[in-house]
Amino acid sequence: MTGTIAAAPPALRFEDVTHGYHAAAPVVRALSLSLARGEVVCLLGPSGCGKTTTLRLAAGLDRPWAGRVDIAGRRVEDAGPTHVPPERRRVGFLFQDFALFPHLSVLGNVLFGLKDRPRRAARARALAMLGTVGLAERAGAYPHQLSGGQQQRVALARALAPEPALLLLDEPFSGLDTRLRRAVREQTLRVLQQSGVAALMVTHDPEEAMFMADRVALMQAGRVEQIDSPMQLHHRPRSAFAVRFFSEVNECVGRVEGGRVATPLGLFDAPDLAEGAAARVLARPEALIPTLAGETGFAARVVSVRPLGHETILLLGLTRPGSDEPVMPLTARVPGRPTCAPGDLLGLAIETDECFVFPDEGPDDTAEAPPMAAP
Amino acid sequence: MARPSPIPRHRSWVIGSLAAAGIVALPVVAVLVIALGPGGGAIWAHLAATVLPHYVVTTLALMVAVGTGTLILGVGTAWLVTLYRFPGQRLFQWALLMPLAVPAYVIAYVYTDLLDYAGPVQGTIRAALGVTSAADYWFPEIRSLPGAALMMTAVLYPYVYLLARSAFLEQSACVLEVARTLGCGPWSTFRRVALPLARPSIVVGLALVLMETLNDFGTVDYFAVQTLTAGLYNVWLIMHNRPGAAQIALVLLGFVVVLLVLERLGRRRRGYQATGTRNRTPATTRLTGGPAVLATLACAAPVVVGFGVPALVLGRHAVTRFSESWTTGFVTQALNSLALSSGAALIAVAIGLFLAYAVRLHGGRGLRLLVRCAGLGYAIPGAVLAVGVLTVLAGLDTALDRVMEATFGLDTGLLLSGSVVALLFAYTVRFLALSHGTIDAGLGRVRPSLDMAARTLGRAPGQVLREVHAPLIRGSLLTAGLLVFVDAMKELPATLILRPFNVDTLATHVYQYASDELLEQSALAALCIVLTGLIPVVLLSRSITRARAWGGVAP
Numbered sequence: 001m002t003g004t005i006a007a008a009p010p011a012l013r014f015e016d017v018t019h020g021y022h023a024a025a026p027v028v029r030a031l032s033l034s035l036a037r038g039e040v041v042c043l044l045g046p047s048g049c050g051k052t053t054t055l056r057l058a059a060g061l062d063r064p065w066a067g068r069v070d071i072a073g074r075r076v077e078d079a080g081p082t083h084v085p086p087e088r089r090r091v092g093f094l095f096q097d098f099a100l101f102p103h104l105s106v107l108g109n110v111l112f113g114l115k116d117r118p119r120r121a122a123r124a125r126a127l128a129m130l131g132t133v134g135l136a137e138r139a140g141a142y143p144h145q146l147s148g149g150q151q152q153r154v155a156l157a158r159a160l161a162p163e164p165a166l167l168l169l170d171e172p173f174s175g176l177d178t179r180l181r182r183a184v185r186e187q188t189l190r191v192l193q194q195s196g197v198a199a200l201m202v203t204h205d206p207e208e209a210m211f212m213a214d215r216v217a218l219m220q221a222g223r224v225e226q227i228d229s230p231m232q233l234h235h236r237p238r239s240a241f242a243v244r245f246f247s248e249v250n251e252c253v254g255r256v257e258g259g260r261v262a263t264p265l266g267l268f269d270a271p272d273l274a275e276g277a278a279a280r281v282l283a284r285p286e287a288l289i290p291t292l293a294g295e296t297g298f299a300a301r302v303v304s305v306r307p308l309g310h311e312t313i314l315l316l317g318l319t320r321p322g323s324d325e326p327v328m329p330l331t332a333r334v335p336g337r338p339t340c341a342p343g344d345l346l347g348l349a350i351e352t353d354e355c356f357v358f359p360d361e362g363p364d365d366t367a368e369a370p371p372m373a374a375p
Numbered sequence: 376m377a378r379p380s381p382i383p384r385h386r387s388w389v390i391g392s393l394a395a396a397g398i399v400a401l402p403v404v405a406v407l408v409i410a411l412g413p414g415g416g417a418i419w420a421h422l423a424a425t426v427l428p429h430y431v432v433t434t435l436a437l438m439v440a441v442g443t444g445t446l447i448l449g450v451g452t453a454w455l456v457t458l459y460r461f462p463g464q465r466l467f468q469w470a471l472l473m474p475l476a477v478p479a480y481v482i483a484y485v486y487t488d489l490l491d492y493a494g495p496v497q498g499t500i501r502a503a504l505g506v507t508s509a510a511d512y513w514f515p516e517i518r519s520l521p522g523a524a525l526m527m528t529a530v531l532y533p534y535v536y537l538l539a540r541s542a543f544l545e546q547s548a549c550v551l552e553v554a555r556t557l558g559c560g561p562w563s564t565f566r567r568v569a570l571p572l573a574r575p576s577i578v579v580g581l582a583l584v585l586m587e588t589l590n591d592f593g594t595v596d597y598f599a600v601q602t603l604t605a606g607l608y609n610v611w612l613i614m615h616n617r618p619g620a621a622q623i624a625l626v627l628l629g630f631v632v633v634l635l636v637l638e639r640l641g642r643r644r645r646g647y648q649a650t651g652t653r654n655r656t657p658a659t660t661r662l663t664g665g666p667a668v669l670a671t672l673a674c675a676a677p678v679v680v681g682f683g684v685p686a687l688v689l690g691r692h693a694v695t696r697f698s699e700s701w702t703t704g705f706v707t708q709a710l711n712s713l714a715l716s717s718g719a720a721l722i723a724v725a726i727g728l729f730l731a732y733a734v735r736l737h738g739g740r741g742l743r744l745l746v747r748c749a750g751l752g753y754a755i756p757g758a759v760l761a762v763g764v765l766t767v768l769a770g771l772d773t774a775l776d777r778v779m780e781a782t783f784g785l786d787t788g789l790l791l792s793g794s795v796v797a798l799l800f801a802y803t804v805r806f807l808a809l810s811h812g813t814i815d816a817g818l819g820r821v822r823p824s825l826d827m828a829a830r831t832l833g834r835a836p837g838q839v840l841r842e843v844h845a846p847l848i849r850g851s852l853l854t855a856g857l858l859v860f861v862d863a864m865k866e867l868p869a870t871l872i873l874r875p876f877n878v879d880t881l882a883t884h885v886y887q888y889a890s891d892e893l894l895e896q897s898a899l900a901a902l903c904i905v906l907t908g909l910i911p912v913v914l915l916s917r918s919i920t921r922a923r924a925w926g927g928v929a930p
Contacts, residue, residue, distance in 0.1 A: 059827070059830075059831055060830075061827055061830065085830070085835070086827070086830035086831050087830050087831070087832075087833045087834050087835055087838075088833075089831070091831055092831060092832075093827060093828060093831040095824040095827070095828060096824070097822060097824050099822065099824035099825050099827070099828040101825060101828075101829075101843055101847075102847065103843075103846045103847055112829070112832050112842075113832035113833055115833065116833070158828075158832070159831075159832075162832065162833065164831075168831075
C-alpha cells in the first residue's frame with residue numbers, strides 16, 4: 001500500500017493532541033498518530049481509553065485542548081485559530097448505530113453527502129456505491145425496512161459516496177449479532193480495499209482489530225501504547241499491557257540474575273533488564289504444551305478440562321518435582337481434544353516464543369487473582 | 376462513553392439564545408425597575424397600609440381553597456381510574472381532562488347564569504317553594520370567594536389528575552404488591568406507598584394549578600374577589616398608578632417564585648419514582664355493586680360539572696341566539712383571535728426550536744440555565760407580564776419617537792405599545808416554555824449520531840436543523856404550535872390590557888359581554904374557545920393511550 005504514494009502526505013496526522021471533557025482529567029494525552037493513504041488502522045483498547053474521543057477529534061466534532069491535526073496534508077486543527085468544521089473536512093463517519101436518516105430512503109441517505117455534485121452525477125455515484133455494497137435493488141427502501149447488516153452497508157455506502165480522504169469507523173460492527181458480524185466485517189474490508197480510502201477504526205475486540213487492520217494502535221489511558229502490524233503486535237509486544245490485552249496470560253515474577261529470570265516456569269532470558277531488577281514473565285496459554293509426564297522438569301495436575309470444539313482450555317495446577325502440592329494455577333490452550341481428565345498429572349513443555357519478560361510493574365489491575373510469586 | 380460533548384462553538388447560536396432569553400426576561404426586569412423606582416417607597420407605604428393586606432389574604436385564601444380542592448379531586452380520580460375497573464373507567468381516563476378546555480372565566484359566567492337569582496335553578500326553587508323573594512329561602516351566593524374557588528377547582532384539577540395519574544402508572548406493580556404482602560390493605564397501600572411515591576409529581580401539578588390561580592383575572596373580576604391580580608388591574612387601569620401596579624406585580628412575582636421553587640423541588644425529586652427497569656403497570660381491581668357506582672359517580676361529577684354543563688349551556692345559547700351572535704363583529708373577532716394566536720404560535724415555535732437546538736449544539740451549563748430562565752414566562756401572571764411588556768415597549772416608543780423626530784421630523788407616537796407587537800410579545804414570553812418543552816422532548820428522541828453523520832456529510836449546523844431535525848420532529852413542532860395557539864386563544868388578562876384600541880378577540884368579547892350580563896349573546900364565542908381548547912385535550916389523551924400501549928408491549 002505504500003510504494004508509489006509513499007511521498008504523498010499522510011491521510012491523517014495527529015501531533016501531540018490532548019483533549020478531555022473535564023479540566024485536569026484529559027482523556028487523550030499528547031497523542032501522535034499517522035495514517036498513510038489507503039491504510040487501515042485500528043484503535044484498540046479498553047473502554048474509556050480515549051479511542052472514540054480520538055475519532056471525534058479527527059472528525060472535528062470536538063476541538064482539542066492542544067495539538068495539531070492534518071488531513072491529507074491540510075492543517076484542519078491547531079487548537080488555535082484553525083478549526084475546519086466537520087462538514088468541510090472530507091471525512092466519512094460510520095457510526096455504531098449506523099445513524100441512517102429515518103425520513104430518507106436508502107438512495108436519499110446516500111445522496112445526502114453528494115449535494116454539491118450535479119444531480120445526474122450524484123445519482124449515478126450513489127447507485128454505483130449501493131452496487132458496491134450489494135444493495136442497488138433496495139435503493140427505494142426506507143431504513144426501518146432493512147436488516148441490521150443491510151443498514152450497516154447503507155451507512156458504509158453513504159460514508160464513502162462523497163469520496164472522503166479518510167473514513168472513521170466507531171465500533172461499526174458492535175450493533176450486529178455475532179453470526180452476522182464476521183460476514184459484514186469481511187465485506188467492509190473488501191469495500192475499503194476497493195475504494196483505497198484510509199480508515200481509522202475504533203474497536204475493543206482484539207480479534208476484529210487483528211482481522212481488519214494493516215496496523216493496530218493499542219491505546220491505554222489516552223496514549224498509544226504500541227502501534228504495529230498485527231503480527232508484530234503479537235510477536236513483539238512492548239508491554240505487559242499489550243500481552244494481556246489479547247489473551248488471558250499466566251504470570252509469575254522473579255529477579256534478574258546473570259541476565260536471566262528464575263520463575264516457577266523455569267529460567268527466561270532477560271537481556272534488556274538490569275541485574276537484580278524485579279521482572280515479570282507473561283506466558284500465553286499457548287506457551288504451555290502438555291507432554292508425557294517425566295519428559296520435562298515441569299509437571300501439572302489437571303484441575304478442569306473445558307473443550308471449546310477446535311481447541312481446549314485446560315486449568316492446571318503447577319506442581320514441584322517430588323511433591324504433589326500445586327504451587328501455582330495455570331491456564332493452557334491446546335488444539336483439538338486432549339485425552340486427559342481432572343486429576344491427571346501432565347508434563348509441561350514451555351514454548352518461549354510465547355513468553356515475554358518485562359520489568360515488574362505489578363499485576364494487572366483488572367485481574368482478579370494475583371499471580372503467585374517465585375519462592 | 377462520556378457524555379457527548381459539544382460540537383465546536385458556533386457563536387451565532389449562543390448570541391441568538393442570549394438575545395432570546397434577554398427579550399423574554401425584559402418585561403420582568405421592567406416591572407422590577409418601576410416598582411423599585413423613585414417615589415416607590417411612598418406608594419408602597421400607602422399600599423401596605425390600605426389595600427395590599429386584603430389582596431394578599433384573599434389571594435392566599437383562594438390558593439388554599441383551590442389547592443385543596445384540586446388535590447382531592449385530581450389525586451382521587453387519578454387513583455380510581457388507574458387502579459380500579461368500573462363502568463366508564465376507560466372513558467374517564469381521558470374525559471377527566473376535558474375541563475382543561477374550559478377557561479375559568481367561561482365556567483364562571485356559565486354558572487352565574489345558572490345559579491344567580493334570575494337563573495333557572497333559583498327560579499325552579501322559588502316555583503317549587505311557592506315563594507317570590509330571595510329573603511324567603513337560603514341559597515349560596517355563587518359570586519363569592521368560595522364560588523371562585525369552586526369554579527377554578529372545577530377546571531384546574533386536571534393538572535393534578537394528569538401528573539398524579541402518570542406517577543401512579545409509572546409505579547411498579549411489584550412495589551404495590553409487596554406492600555400488600557406486608558399486610559397493607561388497598562387503602563393503606565395507597566396512603567403509605569403509592570401516595571408518598573407520587574408526591575413529587577403531585578406537587579408539580581399543584582404548583583401549576585396555583586400558578587393558574589394567580590394568573591386568573593376573568594373569574595375574580597366577575598365575582599368581585601379582590602385578589603392581587605384583580606387589585607393590580609384596579610390600581611393600573613382605574614387609579615392609573617403605574618408604580619403601584621408594578622409593586623403589586625412584584626408581590627405576585629414573590630408568590631410565583633415560591634411556586635417555582637416548589638415545582639423545581641418536585642421535579643427534582645421525581646427521580647425516586649422511576650426505578651431503573653421498566654416495570655409492568657399496576658394490575659387493576661374490578662369494582663362491583665355499590666363501590667362501582669360510587670366510583671363512576673365520583674369520576675363523572677367533575678366531567679359533568681367542569682365540561683358537560685358549561686358546554687351544554689353554551690351550546691344551547693349559541694343555537695338559540697345564533698342569528699344575534701353570528702355577526703360581522705363575531706367573524707372579525709374570530710379572525711383576530713386566529714391571526715394573533717397563529718402569529719404567537721409561529722414565533723414561539725421558531726424561538727423554541729432555536730433555543731432547543733442551540734442547547735443541543737453546545738450543551739454548556741450556562742446556556743442550559745439561560746434557556747431554562749427564558750422558559751419561566753409561563754409562571755408569570757398575564758397581568759404582570761402586560762405591565763412589563765407595556766413598560767418595555769413604551770420605553771422603546773419614546774426612544775424611537777425621539778430619534779425619528781430629531782432626524783426626520785416625524786412624530787411616530789406610540790408605534791409599538793399600541794400595536795399587535797405588544798400582544799405577540801406577551802404571548803411569546805408566556806408560552807415559550809410550552810413550545811420549547813415540546814420541541815426539546817422531540818429533539819431528545821433524535822439520536823446525536825444523526826447530527827454527527829449529517830455534519831461529516833457536509834452540512835453546517837443550520838442545514839442539519841433544516842434537513843434532518845425539522846422533518847424528523849415535524850410532529851413535535853405541530854404539537855408545540857397547537858398548544859401555544861390554544862393557550863393564546865384562551866388568554867385573557869394580558870390580552871385585555873395589551874390589545875390595540877378597538878381590536879377585540881373572542882376572549883375579550885366574551886369577557887365584555889358576560890360582564891354586562893349578556894352571556895347568551897357571547898355564547899357562540901365562548902363555545903369556540905372551549906372547542907378549540909379541546910385540541911390539547913385530544914393530543915394529551917392520545918399521548919396517554921400511546922404510552923399505555925407502549926407499556927403493554929414491554930415485558
